[in-house]
Amino acid sequence: MDETRLRRELRDAALAHRPDHARILARVERGLAAPAPATRPPRPARLRTGRRWTAVVAVTAAVAGVVGLGGLAATTLNDRPAGPAATLPAP
Template structure:
């Protein structure tokens, strides 16, 4: 077969070829409907330093809360120093003293009460030992007289002054003085066995009591 015959047969085969159009369209359609493969993206891992920092902050907060009423602790982020604040004042304090105006025949015992919260109930009892010549000459307090019921009575060994806050009255925070006055035998009087008791209920319904004496005072 010569070259001219080969070319003629190839041309005839090409002219007689009919492409399968339906199959080609089906393949294209399947390609469009098939979703592309998914790429898995891992979540970024947080640096370990941030996790350690969060744990440290949580531990610091827990430490501060565990201190309660003993002290308040402040953390300084920049310097890393820890400053400890002093504990709050006690809610009730009382001191007994002989008034400086006392003399060789007469004396006054002062009970100075210091409260850091309002008081809804208060009883102050002052007991003056009945040394020679002791006899009551009066009493006073820095709070309004109409807020208290006051009594004075004698026992075998003591002269007793009692101040009781009336129901519905309140003593504000601050220092308040309750004083008992009396005559005594001439000369320096030993106040070592004089005593006082202060009992209160504060605005939070907490009851407290303090006691003391005048052992280091003389009048």
């Protein structure tokens, strides 16, 4: 189906549409008359932000630990004395 034909059919369908006002109103009235669904009360903001900060601190500590261990390993490897010189067998 090409775009022009599709647009024409959609426009014709939109012009032919006649909403059923009585049905819409009845649905709205049923929705307003129904009891509100039971929801649990929202948690205090302190708990949510506390967990967020805990995660930030944990990630920061992990990154600092990895960087620290990497630096320690790099300095330890540089401080080691050189091994014996490799000797080549005589030809």
